Amino acid sequence: MIDKMRRLTIWWLVFLGGLLPLAGIVHGGLYGDLGPNPVEAVLHGTGDWALRLLLLTLAMRPLQRLTGRPGWLRWRRMLGLYSFFYATLHGLTWAWLDQQWDLSGMLVDVVKRPYITVGFTALALLLPLAATSTRAAMRRLGRRWQRLHRLVYPIAVLAVLHFVWLVKADWEEPAIYGGVLGVMLVLRIPTVMLVLRRVLGLERPILARRAGDSP
Amino acid sequence: MLIKKPDPIKSSEITDRAVWQDRRRLIKAAAAAGVGLVAERAGALASRPGQGQAISGVVDTDYGRGLALTDFQDATSYNNFYEFGTAKSDPARHAHSLQTRPWTVRVDGECDKPGEIGIEDILKDFTQEERIYRFRCVEAWAMTVPWVGFPLGDLLKRFQPNSRANFVAFETLFDPQQMPGQQRGVLDWPYREGLRMDEAMHPLTLLATGLYGEVLPNQNGAPLRLVVPLKYGFKSIKSIVGIRFVRDIPETTWWKLAPREYGFYANVNPQVDHPRWSQKRHRVLGAGLFAAKQPTQLFNGYAEQVAGLYRGMDLSRFY
Ligand code: HEM
Numbered sequence: 001m002i003d004k005m006r007r008l009t010i011w012w013l014v015f016l017g018g019l020l021p022l023a024g025i026v027h028g029g030l031y032g033d034l035g036p037n038p039v040e041a042v043l044h045g046t047g048d049w050a051l052r053l054l055l056l057t058l059a060m061r062p063l064q065r066l067t068g069r070p071g072w073l074r075w076r077r078m079l080g081l082y083s084f085f086y087a088t089l090h091g092l093t094w095a096w097l098d099q100q101w102d103l104s105g106m107l108v109d110v111v112k113r114p115y116i117t118v119g120f121t122a123l124a125l126l127l128p129l130a131a132t133s134t135r136a137a138m139r140r141l142g143r144r145w146q147r148l149h150r151l152v153y154p155i156a157v158l159a160v161l162h163f164v165w166l167v168k169a170d171w172e173e174p175a176i177y178g179g180v181l182g183v184m185l186v187l188r189i190p191t192v193m194l195v196l197r198r199v200l201g202l203e204r205p206i207l208a209r210r211a212g213d214s215p
Numbered sequence: 216m217l218i219k220k221p222d223p224i225k226s227s228e229i230t231d232r233a234v235w236q237d238r239r240r241l242i243k244a245a246a247a248a249g250v251g252l253v254a255e256r257a258g259a260l261a262s263r264p265g266q267g268q269a270i271s272g273v274v275d276t277d278y279g280r281g282l283a284l285t286d287f288q289d290a291t292s293y294n295n296f297y298e299f300g301t302a303k304s305d306p307a308r309h310a311h312s313l314q315t316r317p318w319t320v321r322v323d324g325e326c327d328k329p330g331e332i333g334i335e336d337i338l339k340d341f342t343q344e345e346r347i348y349r350f351r352c353v354e355a356w357a358m359t360v361p362w363v364g365f366p367l368g369d370l371l372k373r374f375q376p377n378s379r380a381n382f383v384a385f386e387t388l389f390d391p392q393q394m395p396g397q398q399r400g401v402l403d404w405p406y407r408e409g410l411r412m413d414e415a416m417h418p419l420t421l422l423a424t425g426l427y428g429e430v431l432p433n434q435n436g437a438p439l440r441l442v443v444p445l446k447y448g449f450k451s452i453k454s455i456v457g458i459r460f461v462r463d464i465p466e467t468t469w470w471k472l473a474p475r476e477y478g479f480y481a482n483v484n485p486q487v488d489h490p491r492w493s494q495k496r497h498r499v500l501g502a503g504l505f506a507a508k509q510p511t512q513l514f515n516g517y518a519e520q521v522a523g524l525y526r527g528m529d530l531s532r533f534y
Contacts, residue, residue, distance in 0.1 A: 029504055036289035036500040037356055100507045113491055166491070169472060170301035170401045
C-alpha cells in the first residue's frame with residue numbers, strides 16, 4: 001500500500017516535472033520575458049528539451065544495469081513521450097512562428113539545409129515510436145516492437161548532428177550533448193558495464209565467497 | 216544600486232540636459248507638425264534612454280528618418296560580441312569589464328601620416344551625427360538603430376593614405392582579462408575586419424561612438440565601432456584599436472574561419488543564401504512571437520547609394 005502511494009507520488013512528480021519547461025516557455029511568452037527574439041527563444045527552448053529528454057530516456061537502461069533495479073525502465077515511456085512532445089512543439093514552432101506556414105519555403109529548407117533535413121528526419125522517426133508506445137502496441141508487435149524501438153539510437157545521433165550543424169562557431173554545447181550520447185551508447189557494451197560495476201563496487205563477490213576464500 | 220564612478224568624460228563635453236531635452240522637444244514638435252507619417256518613436260533625434268553619458272553637439276541628419284526604431288533595451292541586450300561570450304545575452308552581462316577610457320586607436324600602414332588618436336580627440340575633432348540605419352545580421356535578424364558617429368572617411372583622410380592603400384584592415388582590442396570570451400579559442404583572436412578603400416571612404420560608412428544620443432554601451436562595441444549598414448553585421452567590427460591601410464585584401468575573421476559561409480564583401484543580398492539558411496527574409500527584433508519575417512532588400516535597402524561600388528561584379532561569386 002505505502003509502496004503504491006510512493007510510486008504514484010513519484011509518477012506525478014516526474015509527470016509534472018516534464019511540464020515545467022513548457023510552463024517556463026508559456027510564462028515567458030505571456031509576460032514578454034522571452035527577450036528581443038522570442039521566436040528563437042521558443043525554438044531553442046523546445047529543441048533543447050527534446051534533446052535532453054531523449055538523452056534522459058537513454059539513461060534509464062544503464063541506470064537499471066548499474067543499480068540492478070528494473071524500476072528505472074518504467075520511466076522510458078514517459079520520458080520518451082515527453083521528448084517527442086517537445087520535438088513536436090519545436091517542429092510546430094518552426095512551421096508556424098518561424099516559417100508562418102510557408103509550405104514551399106519549408107520544403108526547400110527540408111531538402112536544401114542539411115541541419116533541417118536531419119532534424120526533420122529525427123522527428124519523422126520519432127513518430128512511429130510515439131505511436132507504438134502503448135502496452136497494446138507492444139503486445140501486438142511482439143518482437144518487432146523491440147526492433148522498431150531501436151530506432152531511438154539513430155534518432156539521437158541525428159538530433160545531435162542537427163545541433164552540430166546549426167552552430168556557427170561555438171561547438172561547446174553540441175559537443176557536450178554528443179559526449180553524453182556517447183556515454184549512453186558506450187554503457188550499453190556489456191563488458192564496459194561489468195567493469196564499471198566492479199569499479200564502483202556494485203558487483204557482489206558471490207563467486208569469491210562460494211569458492212570459500214577468506215573475505 | 217547606482218554606483219557613483221568618476222565621470223569618464225569631461226563634463227565640458229556633456230550638453231546640459233535641459234538644453235538637450237528642450238532641443239529634442241522642439242525638433243519632435245516640428246517633425247510631428249510637418250510630417251504626419253513619422254512614427255511615434257522616430258522623432259528627429261532619438262530620445263535618450265539615460266543609461267550612459269550623453270554625447271554633446273550631435274547633429275541631426277535625414278538618414279533613416281521615419282524608420283521605426285528598435286527599443287534601446289532590445290538593441291543593447293541581444294548582441295553578437297563573442298569577446299564576451301557566444302550567447303546573445305552574454306555581452307550585456309559580461310561587457311562591464313571592458314575599460315573604454317583611456318582608449319587610443321593606432322592608424323598605420325600605407326599612409327603618409329601614421330599615428331594614434333585618442334577617443335576624446337575623436338569625439339572632439341569630428342562632428343558627431345545621428346544616423347538611423349537598418350542593421351541586418353547574417354543570422355537573419357535585424358534591428359534599426361539611431362547611431363551617433365561620423366563618416367569613417369573623415370578620419371582616414373587625416374592619416375593621408377597613399378596610392379598603394381587598396382584596403383583598410385581593422386582590429387578589435389585583444390585583452391582576455393577585459394574580454395573573457397577571448398580566453399576560449401572560439402574565434403582566431405583578435406577579431407579582424409576589412410573594407411575595400413572605396414567602401415571605407417563611402418559616405419554611408421560610419422564610425423560610431425554612440426547610439427540613442429549616448430556613448431556606446433560596452434556590449435555594442437564601445438568606445439568606437441564600424442557601422443556599414445549595407446553589409447551583414449559581422450563586418451561592423453567593434454571596440455576598434457587598430458586601423459591599417461594595406462595593399463592586398465586583408466584576412467578577416469569570419470571569412471577565414473568559414474570561407475564558404477562568410478565572404479569578404481558580405482553585402483546583404485536576399486538572392487545569395489547562406490549555405491545553411493535562407494537570406495530572403497529576416498526577423499525584426501522586438502516584433503514579438505507572432506510577427507512574420509520581413510523581406511530582406513539588396514544592400515539592406517541602400518542599393519541606390521552604393522550600387523556603383525559593385526557595378527559589374529558577380530555578387531553571387533563575391534559574396
Ligand atoms: C521538423 C523537424 C525539425 C526542425 C525543422 C528543426 C529546426 C530547428 C531550428 C530552425 C533550430 C534553430 C536554429 C538556429 O537558431 O539557428 C533548431 C534548433 C535546435 N533543434 Fe531542431 N528542428 C527539428 C527537429 C529537432 C529534433 C527532433 C530535435 C531533438 C530531439 C531538435 C533539437 C534541436 C536543438 C537541441 C536545437 C538547438 C537549440 C539551441 O541552440 O539551444 N530539433 N531546430
